[in-house]
Amino acid sequence: MGDRRWQLLDRPVESTAVHGALTRTGAGGVVLVGAAGVGKTTLARFVTERLTVPVRWAACTESSQAIPLGAFAPWVAPSASRDPIALLSSARENLVAQPDTVIGVDDAHLLDKLSATMLHQIAVDRGARIVATVRNGEAVPDAVTSLWKDGYLERIELQPLSKTQCVTLVETVLGGTLEGLSADVMWESTGGNPLYLRNMVEGAVEAGALTEINGVWQLRGPTAVPSGLVALLDERLARAGEQVLDALKMLALYEPLEIGVLTELVGEDAVDAAEIAGLITIDKDDSPFRARFSHPLLGEVVRQRIGTVNASSRRSRIVAALRDQDLSTAANRIRMARLCVDSDQPIDNDLLITASKDAVALSNLPLGERLARAAMARGGGLPAAELLSRALLWQGRPQEAEEILAAFDPDQLDQLQLVQWGVPRAGLLFWSLGEVERGHELLALVDSRVELPVLRLIVDAARAAMAVHEARVTEGIEAAERVLEDPQSPRQAIDFAAFAAGLAMPVAGRGADFGPIAERSRQQQKTTDGMIRVMVRYGDVLAATMIGDIELAQQHAAEYSEFSSAGQFLGWAIARIAVGVVATYRGRFREAITAFEQALAALNAETSLPWQLPARLLLVRAYATLGDVEEAERVLNEADEHLGAHLALHEPQRMIARAWLAAAQQAKHPAITMARKAADAARSTGQYALEAEALHFATRFGDRTAGSRLSSLSGRIQGPVAQIYARHAAAFANSDADALALVSVQFEDAGLLLAAADAAAQAVPLHERAGQRKPAALAATRARGLAKSCDGATTLAIVAASKPLPITAREREITAHIARGRSNREIAEHLNVSIRTVEGHIYRACQKLDVADREELARLIWGEGTPADETDNEDGAENGAENE
Incomplete structure (x- = not known):
């Protein structure tokens, strides 16, 4: 990571402005103003290195500030006298000895008085152009300030990077x-x-x-925080004084702090001085006002200045000052718990457990783990252990999670404790360790000992989720619905049942029915597990996608992608999978690949997390559609690490992935066969929407037999998309080109662009066999345009329809000019040929494609868009002569 690599980023707008100020006639130069580290020097040197004139750089320091002409000492002749005027003259003469010199001054706010005077004189006299950098918040010599105030130099405020x-x-x-x-x-x-x-x-x-x-x-x-940055920020802290540093140390241990509390701890003067120095900001949008660091990394540096004993003492003082603080919010509970854990004050274990629940509910798993461990160490018992186990599990450490729960004897637990212990442990064994039978046995044990109806609902919800994953979809949905409809169901039961329904209803063809369940989850302010809520949200996106409401799916995927902490990486990963699902169906395959690959990287853990499987199976489809067979094969092979009865729900999707890989290899019949096997597997498990999708893929691969089956399915699948699938299959089976064109439009209106491209492409050979050249060309153009909007996707249908149009290169070139709005005369002049030649090419192309005029010809070949100027060339005369 050398210096040069960090300087590769150009700021085009600012670079142009600086370059203009140093080269434009009459310009005197520029002063770049900004915070420390914002890139003033990097930008200035980036521009000056590209100038063809001499550049003299002077670097100012605090030590040079104490020496007259210290910054320009290298240009003072050794023979110069000690007279200030003689020194100034010597430096100036040497600096501007060559014409058109540019003088660069880094940290000009540190110029000594004589240097500042000389720089001002050069600017006034236009003796050289100047580029200077000045740090915000520093005292600047009057002579330097007047450089921009009096209009000698431009002033550019350099902002942080976007x-x-x-x-x-x-x-x-x-x-x-x-x-x-x-x-x-x-x-x-x-x-x-x-x-x-x-x-x-x-x-x-x-x-x-x-x-x-x-x-x-x-x-x-x-x-x-590396030593170089610590040194830079330490300079600011050293100038601030001990009183301000005292306030910053308090804030470093508990941020943000109410102004009243901080003032009580360190005094008004310290708080005011810290604000004036720009080290803290007061958030006046909050009530009461709260103090925060002006920059997050300041807090890290300040914390390094606090020893263990001093930190414990300060935390204790803060705890005492916050005894009466409102702990009704998760944020306040978490911050107080973290503060107490590291102080020497007694701590309420209930607060630790509640704060750990908050952290897990917010998907911040490392923080939840830390607080749960602290609670366990203070005798938190099963509630703390269950939280710790869950936090470990979601981070991909199921063996550790199992060891935590295995330490408890079920014979010593009451009914509530049995559910708190047995349900998560059964889930852990089932999903993460793949020990399906042990998971069922443990859940049966809990079921046999629990009599309270409200607790049995939690067991029923867990059983529903297991049934769904074992591909007993109908059974799982029915069990989940019973839990969701029971007014006695506690939050944990509702969460688990919604999770089960969110994975099952979309693929079963009941995506619309899941909408109200997802809405209930969104409205529920409290949850027992943030990760379960994230999974329910994934189900919401999947449901909207499967019924064909792509816009709603896109909206929800965007809403669910807001995360603020690196500790929320698992929730973020599942939200990225949801983004990838929508992108795949929309035909935005490169976006899908990026989303899935990032999610898979985030899901990388000591033990591979099962959520990698659905991401990988859709990623195979994305790579295959773009023709990247090697990457598709790699991902499909990696997906084989996730096998077993606990993941049987996803087996039809695995077959679909294999079908798309075969299609990418141009293996038409294997692709159709595998798609039909996927449809059969989906039907046998109650995944009727997935059955319809697989049959539609078979149709797109070239199967003419899926129509009646899709027609019978369309009545039991919610949403409009299954009906379009059925119409597509019927049109293809009947070789009805007009119906295929209509279906293509319907797919495009639904946002399913690659399906629209395939339907249009399948019409091309039908028109060709009927001798309908113009409709064939129109359908081919439409298919190409839709495929291009899908990142250049290639499918069996698109490849089959991609025969070149029966026109010459010159005819194609002329139609490009027509599409750009040029007249025949303008085209002739551009190509250096006669108008009659242009007209002849147009006439012959119209005859070949059976169109009436030049505008229709251009639309037929180029669609409604305007072709890029890539068809323009400088050897038009030669080509024209050749074609004539």
């Missing part, structure tokens, strides 16, 4: 993709400051917190 620029810069340096959640954390932590960003990235790599998984870089756990 989030997109931050991601581009980091990915350039790392040479790989940066995980979206990690990008969010870096952006929020560094505020777009390039220097902070660089130090954070290098520190994280060095500490092993930023690592690469399958080409995706992801940030996990705390990151150490």
Whole structure:
């Protein structure tokens, strides 16, 4: 990660402005103003390195500030006298000895008085052009300030990098993709400051917190602030004084702090001084007002200045000041629990357990683990153990999770404890360890000992989820619905039942029925497990997708993708899978690949998490559709690590993935055979929507036999899409080109663009066999345009229809000019041929394609869009002569 790689990011707008200020006639130069580390020097040197004139750079420091002409000492002749005027003259003469010189001054706010005077004189006299950098918040010599105030130099306020620029810069340096959640954390932590960003990235790599998984870089756990950044921020802290540092140390241990509490702890003067120094900000949108660090990394540096004993003492003082704080919010409970864990104050174990529940409910699993461990160490018993086990499980550490729960004797537990212990342990054995029989046996044990109806509902919900995963879909849905309809059902039972229904109803053809269940989950303010809620949201997106409401699916996928902490990586990963599902159905295959690959990297753990399976199976389809057979094969092979009765629900999807891989290899009959096997497997397990989808894939691969079966299915599958599938199959079986064209439009209206492309492509050979050249060309053009909007996807139908149009290269070129609105005369002049030649080409092309005029010809070949100028060429005369 050398310096040069961190300087690769250009800021085009700012670079152009600086370049203009240094080269434009009459311009005197520019002053770049901004925070420390925002990239002022990097930008200035980036521009000046590309100039063809001499550049003289002076770097100012605090030590040079104490020496007259200290910044420009290298240009003072050794023979110069000690007279200030003679020194100034000597430096200036040497600086501007060559014409058109540019003078660069880094940290011009540190110029000594004589240097500032000389720089001002050069600017006034236009003796040279100047580029200077000035740090925000610093005292600046009057002579420097007047450079922009009096209009001698332009002043450009350099802003932090945008989030997109931050991601581009980091990915350039790392040479790989940066995980979206990690990008969010870096952006929020560094505020777009390039220097902070660089130090954070290098520190994280060095500490092993930023690592690469399958080409995706992801940030996990705390990151150490490197010494270089500590030194930079230490300068600001040293100038602030001990009183301000006292306030910052308090804030570093508990942020944000109410102004009243912080004032009580350190005094008004310290708080005011910290705000004036720009080290803290007061959030006036909150009531009461709260204090925060002006930059997140300041807190990290301040914490490094606090020793263990001092930190414990300070935490105790904060705890005492917050004794009466309102703990009705999860955020306050979590912050108080973290504070108490590290202080020498007694702590309420109920607070620790509740805060751990909050963290798990918010999908922040590492934090939930930490607080649950603290609760267990203080005698938290089964409630703490269950939370700890769940946090470990969701992080891909099921063996540790099992050991925690295995330590309890079920004979010593009451009915409530049996459910608290047995249901999560049975789920752990079933889903994560693949010990299906042991999972069922444990759930049966709990069932046999629990009599209270409200607790039995939790057991029933867990059994429903297991049934769904074992592909007993109808049974699972019925059990889940009974739980959801029972007014006695507690939150845990509702969560589990909604999870089961969310995976089963969409594939069973009841996606619309799941909508109200998902809405109930969205409205429910409290949840027992944030990860279960994330999974329910995934089901919501899947349901909308399967019924063909792609816009609603897209909206929900976007809503569910908001995460704020690196500790929420698993929830973020499942939300990314939902994004990938929608992108796959919309035909945005590159977006889908990015979403799935990032999700899979985030799901990488000590024990492979089962949620990798649905992501991988859809990823195979995305790669195969783009013709990347090698990557599709790789992912399909990786999916084989997830096999067993506990994942039987996904077996039809595995067959569909194999069918798409065969299609990508242009193996038509194996693709059709595998798609039909997938349909049979789906039907046998009650996955009727998936059966219809598999039959439709077979139709798109070239199967003419699926029509009657799809027609019978369409009546039992909710949403309009199954009916379009049936119409497509009927049109293809009947060789009805007009019906295929209508179906293509219906698919496009539904947002299923690749299906629309396939329907249009299948009409092409039908028109050709009927000698209908114009309709064939129109259908081919439509198929190509839709495929292009799907990232250039290739399917069996598109390949079969991709025969070139019966026109010459010159005829195609002329139609491109027509599509761009040029007259025959303009085309002739552009190609250096006669108008009659152009007219002749147009006439012959119209005859070949059976169209009436030039405009219709252009639309037929290029669609409704305007072709790029790539058809233009400079050897038109030669080509024209050849064609004539």
